[in-house]
Amino acid sequence: MDTEQTKETLLPLSGRVTAVAIGAALIVITTTVPYLTLLNAFFFSGIFIAGMVAIYYAVIHHQVRLTYNEAFILGSFCGFAGGMFSETLSFLLIELTGYRPGMEGMKLLLDWARDMAAGKPELAEQLRVLAEMETLALAPMELTLADLFIGILFASMFYAPVAGIGGMFTVFRLKRQAARGR
Template structure:
């Protein structure tokens, strides 16, 4: 009778912590630093990059061969922690500094869209909707602790999925690079 042995992780705990901290720090930067938040307007690329960079640097530092599944799960954990930290930072900024992270990037992108729509009467209805949406997005927001925890959970899950894909992408790129060098 065969005994199932638990699968041991290739990456040590220190390596997982390293990946999670780097990923969470990059997510925190790309979701709170003015104008750097514009990265996340394009399919959450800042979150994807966080997962990829954190796993890439961890794999090179600890010299391990990670399977895609472990890289994905480690990236997910980095995204979960980064999403929660991002929401806490956003809450603190809104409460104490009356600053809402990402508003300047949103205004910049909407400004670009309005500039491109000038002189095109067919787009005037969409332009009016865009201006109304911008006013709504820039309106002051009051959050309570329950809202903060809900946002932490939603952002953590969403960012986790995207950062996990970034982590698996890092493994894919390293395996592809290793295959070319043979």
């Protein structure tokens, strides 16, 4: 395995900006588009993939080598920007149209849980809790700007490291392929 080098990367600023834009766009897509939001129900895999794709683009398009640290930082910027834009778009969708991203996926998961528990009286209490959760989740909501800023803060805190790890994974895979001579 290669050792980390301390020299500055050769990735130009425009390449970094483009990579962050690609990663942020993929995060917005996987967190707001109906049914694609289900990707993130599996350990934030949509955000992880966004970090992977952004770093892959940067490395392949600009033909540069990134260290793991550089890939993590660039991927984290993707996650941070994606979290900001995703939360802002979600806020606007809720306020302007009443649509809450991710509700259809949650409804599918709740229906699946109900189907699995059907005919099992020992799970009656869990079904009651699921019904209460669904009622609360589908209830109309009022959001304030404070809610938006708190949402941006939390989304960015969670999305940044996940996308950064996705970027590191891409560098790991590319270095492994290069070592094999592909």
